[in-house]
Amino acid sequence: MSKDKLRIDKNCLNCDHVVEELYCPNCGQENTPSRQTFHHLFIHFFEDLTHYDNSFWRTIVYLFFKPAALTKAYMDGKRMSFLAPVRLYIFISFVTFLTISLFPTETVNTKVILKDTKNNKELIIPTIDSLHIEEKSVNGLTKVGILSQKNNDTIIKILQQTTEIDHGKSNNKEVADFGYKSVTELDSIQKHGDNEIKVSKTEYWFLKKWLAVKEENSNEQIVEKFMYAFTSNIPKVLFLYMPFFALTLWLFHDKKKWYYFDHGIFTLHYFSFLLLLILTLFLTEKVMLLFATTPVTDWIRFSIKSVGIFWMIYYFFPAHRRYYQHDFLTSLYKSSLIILINLVVLFILVVLFALYTFNEIH
Known part of the structure; x- marks a missing residue:
């Protein structure tokens, strides 16, 4: 409740009624000064x-x-x-x-480590992908006398090799390509290929989006950016998903006993809990990153995440049983089906949303 001083004048600024206390008895407006600080x-x-x-x-x-x-x-x-x-x-x-x-997006610092056996040291060289450096930039350093031609050739060779590794040309750690090498190949098949090998409009949108992501990012960047997009989009998708979740509750319960409004209130509280737990886990993770990485801190982080995820999933079952007053087996059966259906649909929506907003992450 506000602790501001009352106005000296006893007339309400809203309705001009006589007011002796903090709130006007006629309209309910506070009898406090109209000009206030930002605080x-x-x-x-x-x-x-x-x-x-x-x-x-x-x-x-x-x-x-x-x-x-x-x-x-x-x-x-x-x-x-x-x-x-x-x-x-x-x-x-x-x-x-x-x-x-x-919190800013964390970028992947892809690097290659070279070992100096004579001095027993490690030299860390970022790749072209991580620094967004082109070969002509290194050549430019040679032209102005900062690098010798010998060092120029060595660095270019290392960067080319590590870039190929990042793009999956020299290893098997390749992100799924679904049988297409590029957007150009997909477009060509979609325009000139037989009907048997063409894909639907929905599949085409998904594949084109995914191939564009692959062409612009290394494997490590795809994984990290996707996980960030997945996590950050959960609150947005939850907000849009609430009416559907309430609808599934309505479909699984007595229509005469329970109104859609009743399921809506349950959904609002349940989704508020989910957001609160997501926020708690997010802040805990950021705090844990401030500490040095040790087996103990890793164990603590894993334990907190495990408990949080368990509570997030388990919470619905006692909540459903207590609210709808079913016996144990009936509640377990209904709540399991409701959770399974909504988890599948929600996961698909979050993945599509993350993919749609992927290129907005820098």
């Missing part, structure tokens, strides 16, 4: 969004550790003690989007 606006926004008091923290605890308790309390009419479902989801979604966007 006040920010705090006021946060307070309005979260009802920043005990109800906010109570809501977070219930959401995170008591599956379906928050939804049952809301449906039983206990709505002043907790944050409203829509407001809760908007707040957690806003914080998650903002936090993930604040």
Whole structure:
């Protein structure tokens, strides 16, 4: 609740009604000065969004550790003690989007390590892909006298060899090509090939997008960028996916007893939990990266991820049973089908979304 001083004047600025307390008894507007600092606006926004008091923290605890308790309390009419479902989801979604966007994309520093047996040292040379250096750039250093011709030839040879390795020409670590070598080959087959070897419009879009990604990135860059795109797009896809998830709940339960609204409230709380857990795991991972990589820190990171993923999947089962009041076997059967169907569809959507936004990552 706001701790600003009351206005000296006793008339409401909104309706001109006489007001003696903090809020006008006629229209409910705060009787505080109309000109405020930016700090006040920010705090006021946060307070309005979260009802920043005990109800906010109570809501977070219930959401995170008591599956379906928050939804049952809301449906039983206990709505002043907790944050409203829509407001809760908007707040957690806003914080998650903002936090993930604040961290820059990590790029792959592909390199080759040469061992100097005489001095027992290692020389690390980045490849052309990692530095975006062309051979003419190295030749330019020779022309201005920075590199000798002998060193020029050696560096060019090393860079060419390591670039070929990065592109899969000298090893078997090649990302899936689906039988096509390039976008040009795919376009040629699609235009001039027989109907038997042509693909559908959806397959063509997917293959063209994938081959374009392969042509512009090394294998390591594809894996790293894709994982980043996959993770960062989960909150966006979850937001768009909520109505479908609520629909699957509606299809699996008694239509007379449960309205779509009831499933919608359950979905809002469940997806708020998912976002909160994703945010927690994301921040934990960033904090762990600040420490030196040791077997102990690796074990801690693995343990935290394992517990988080387990809780993310298991959470739905007790939440479903407590909210819908089924017996154990019926709840297990329905919740398993619901989770399986939605996991498959959601995974496909996230992959397609990640692929669609892949080239936007730099």
